[in-house]
Amino acid sequence: MLRLPRLGDSALIVVLLLPLAVALPRLGGLSGPPELWLTWVGRVTGILGLAMMLLAGLVSCRVPGFDRPFGGLARLWRLHHWLGFAAFILIMVHVLALGLAAVPASLDAAVATLFPPPSQGAIWLGWLAWVAMVVFLAPTFDFFGKPHYQRWKRLHLVSAVALLFGLWHALLLAGEAWPWWLLGIAGLGAIAWRKGVAPQRRHPYRIEQVVSLARGVVELVLRPEGSGIRHAVGQFVYLTPLDERLAAGRGEEHPYTIASAPSDSRLRIGIKDLGDASHALQTVMPETRVLIEGPYGEFFERRFPQRDMLWLGGGIGITPFVAGARNLGAGSVPDVHVHLFYLANNPDRAYYRQEFCEIAARVEGFAYTQHYHRDHGPLTEAFLREHRPDFAEREIYLCGPPGMNAYLQRLLIEQGIPAARIHSEVFDFL
Amino acid sequence: MNKIAYSAFIAFVASLFTLVSVNALSGSDRETVEDFDLESITMEELAEHGSAESCWKAIHGRVYDITDYVPDHPTEEEVLLEWCGRESTEGWDNKRPGVPHSPRAEAMLERYLIGRLVDDTAEPLEPGAGEPAGAVVERQAGEATSPAQDERLARALLGLPLDGHYRGAFTDRGSIQVNVTFDLRDGHIESLAYRHLAYRGVDYLALEEGDELYPVMLQHRQIAERLEGAPVTRIFALYEPESLVDDIDGYSGATLRGAKVISAIRDALNRGVYAWP
Numbered sequence: 001m002l003r004l005p006r007l008g009d010s011a012l013i014v015v016l017l018l019p020l021a022v023a024l025p026r027l028g029g030l031s032g033p034p035e036l037w038l039t040w041v042g043r044v045t046g047i048l049g050l051a052m053m054l055l056a057g058l059v060s061c062r063v064p065g066f067d068r069p070f071g072g073l074a075r076l077w078r079l080h081h082w083l084g085f086a087a088f089i090l091i092m093v094h095v096l097a098l099g100l101a102a103v104p105a106s107l108d109a110a111v112a113t114l115f116p117p118p119s120q121g122a123i124w125l126g127w128l129a130w131v132a133m134v135v136f137l138a139p140t141f142d143f144f145g146k147p148h149y150q151r152w153k154r155l156h157l158v159s160a161v162a163l164l165f166g167l168w169h170a171l172l173l174a175g176e177a178w179p180w181w182l183l184g185i186a187g188l189g190a191i192a193w194r195k196g197v198a199p200q201r202r203h204p205y206r207i208e209q210v211v212s213l214a215r216g217v218v219e220l221v222l223r224p225e226g227s228g229i230r231h232a233v234g235q236f237v238y239l240t241p242l243d244e245r246l247a248a249g250r251g252e253e254h255p256y257t258i259a260s261a262p263s264d265s266r267l268r269i270g271i272k273d274l275g276d277a278s279h280a281l282q283t284v285m286p287e288t289r290v291l292i293e294g295p296y297g298e299f300f301e302r303r304f305p306q307r308d309m310l311w312l313g314g315g316i317g318i319t320p321f322v323a324g325a326r327n328l329g330a331g332s333v334p335d336v337h338v339h340l341f342y343l344a345n346n347p348d349r350a351y352y353r354q355e356f357c358e359i360a361a362r363v364e365g366f367a368y369t370q371h372y373h374r375d376h377g378p379l380t381e382a383f384l385r386e387h388r389p390d391f392a393e394r395e396i397y398l399c400g401p402p403g404m405n406a407y408l409q410r411l412l413i414e415q416g417i418p419a420a421r422i423h424s425e426v427f428d429f430l
Numbered sequence: 431m432n433k434i435a436y437s438a439f440i441a442f443v444a445s446l447f448t449l450v451s452v453n454a455l456s457g458s459d460r461e462t463v464e465d466f467d468l469e470s471i472t473m474e475e476l477a478e479h480g481s482a483e484s485c486w487k488a489i490h491g492r493v494y495d496i497t498d499y500v501p502d503h504p505t506e507e508e509v510l511l512e513w514c515g516r517e518s519t520e521g522w523d524n525k526r527p528g529v530p531h532s533p534r535a536e537a538m539l540e541r542y543l544i545g546r547l548v549d550d551t552a553e554p555l556e557p558g559a560g561e562p563a564g565a566v567v568e569r570q571a572g573e574a575t576s577p578a579q580d581e582r583l584a585r586a587l588l589g590l591p592l593d594g595h596y597r598g599a600f601t602d603r604g605s606i607q608v609n610v611t612f613d614l615r616d617g618h619i620e621s622l623a624y625r626h627l628a629y630r631g632v633d634y635l636a637l638e639e640g641d642e643l644y645p646v647m648l649q650h651r652q653i654a655e656r657l658e659g660a661p662v663t664r665i666f667a668l669y670e671p672e673s674l675v676d677d678i679d680g681y682s683g684a685t686l687r688g689a690k691v692i693s694a695i696r697d698a699l700n701r702g703v704y705a706w707p
Binding site for chain 1: 502
């Protein structure tokens with residue numbers, strides 16, 4: 001079945017191609033002697049490369065709600081990553097193509113094209129942009145090993161410098177400046193918003209309760225100090241704890257999934273001890289403040305709204321389903337049937353089991369099956385079919401540790417379920 | 431993805447390094463064409479090649495025949511042809527306002543080099559491309575005290591010519607263009623007249639009022655009138671004809687070539703007295 005591309009994707013492609021479409025009539029054709037088509041390639045890659053860089057900047061704005069037409073922040077972040085990667089490659093092709101285009105004239109001309117006299121500042125601005133790009137992308141692409149998250153984040157800000165120089169380079173050389181002003185203001189404006197305005201607009205909450213669910217897992221119950229945020233089921237927020245006694249991560253933002261129903265007056269967030277910051281949060285003091293930014297994500301995006309749903313959750317990845325189940329338990333009437341499989345190693349690690357049992361008993365359109373790895377081994381197709389015979393016909397949502405995610409994806413694809421019907425939102429390095 | 435990015439980065443840097451080093455190792459055998467090796471081309475000759483059939487352009491004092499390149503140029507032909515047969519440096523330096531052509535375009539242009547642009551006296555109209563900028567500045571400094579302004583310098587240049595009757599000529603490309611006769615009395619010019627005044631087959635002395643080139647004849651006649659009774663050193667004022675002649679652009683904007691008249695007069699002085707008074 002042919003489905004229309006997402007609204008956000010279509011808009012992104014239009015904006016991406018805008019500068020090229022405007023410049024294309026002036027660029028001649030992709031024919032003739034090598035120096036002419038190489039020049040064409042050089043210019044087209046340059047235009048596309050810079051447009052991608054600026055759009056990568058734009059999509060990093062992280063304005064709550066902006067991510068949903070793109071299928072959620074995690075997907076938008078992957079788009080951002082791909083745009084940056086493609087821009088990096090295209091810009092190097094741009095430089096080499098323009099250099100090689102001058103070789104038929106002479107080697108001197110080729111070198112002078114790439115490294116002109118200082119008076120040709122526009123070219124040197126391009127080089128500065130490239131150097132800045134290498135500085136901020138080298139750690140992203142692990143050129144010299146995996147960087148520390150916070151240091152990587154600070155270094156990634158050099159991207160603003162790269163955008164600025166790249167934009168300046170283009171404005172001096174481009175025939176039509178207005179598409180670049182448009183994209184430039186959008187890209188740099190997004191970074192300015194992200195780093196300047198957005199941190200001032202976080203919502204203050206106070207930790208009302210720290211509920212210990214199991215060893216290394218707590219649920220924070222947050223009470224809004226102001227109006228708070230409004231969220232949909234399956235969304236996540238960036239949480240910045242301000243407790244001064246925290247051993248790590250104070251003032252740092254990290255993403256966590258919301259486990260409470262949208263109708264709940266409190267924001268509940270399940271946190272597993274997975275790193276320095278989440279480890280410290282296990283012992284965060286009640287009545288200290290946190291800042292919340294969001295919500296983001298589109299986990300329960302419906303692409304086949306008429307189909308019943310199958311939820312597969314495990315580990316701390318159960319949290320979006322907790323929110324979903326609590327929403328049903330709070331009186332939200334499901335328009336389709338929902339069946340949740342909760343994958344855990346043993347009863348100790350199935351810390352939301354009681355609540356699911358209770359909701360499943362009350363809500364007609366919600367079924368719940370517990371699966372223990374210790375007893376049954378990895379989840380199998382037979383287990384699924386035994387408890388939910390029509391599982392392969394449903395729209396499937398899965399969330400769990402990376403290993404479990406990969407295993408379940410494989411299992412489901414092998415059943416002939418199309419990838420478009422399997423939803424999974426992994427936020428690594430957000 | 432990370433591996434691809436890293437490989438592309440290394441390949442890019444290596445390619446640049448190769449290009450630069452290959453150029454450094456082989457670049458020294460490229461020779462630049464010296465000005466004096468080039469054929470002299472005048473503005474008039476240049477103007478004859480002002481169409482798509484034959485398109486010459488003067489850029490920074492050199493003339494290029496870009497007829498064959500016109501169809502390949504990315505700009506609309508119309509815009510490009512506008513500059514044919516003309517001094518086109520401005521267009522070259524401003525591909526778009528303030529944006530010059532690239533070094534690559536410069537290298538390509540050199541392939542179409544056919545000569546250097548000169549004025550009617552075969553003097554280059556602009557310093558050659560090979561001439562260092564410093565030399566131009568030095569020369570301009572030297573010109574600050576021209577013979578036209580400095581009487582002593584003018585005397586030193588002319589020596590002490592004797593009184594008498596003089597005749598002299600300016601010749602270019604095998605034909606006499608200016609032939610003058612005058613008397614010197616106490617070092618002052620008297621009875622300056624043209625025995626011959628012609629250019630490109632046109633006899634200016636035979637022109638009548640209403641002829642296209644008649645204003646040029648008037649300019650020369652005015653020169654003769656203004657020099658009457660003037661000290662001989664006054665001829666250097668012709669280097670700046672506007673100081674002697676009312677209308678220096680008598681003919682279609684072409685500036686009066688006062689230098690030709692100076693040359694003819696100095697020729698006469700060099701030859702010595704033609705007849706004693």
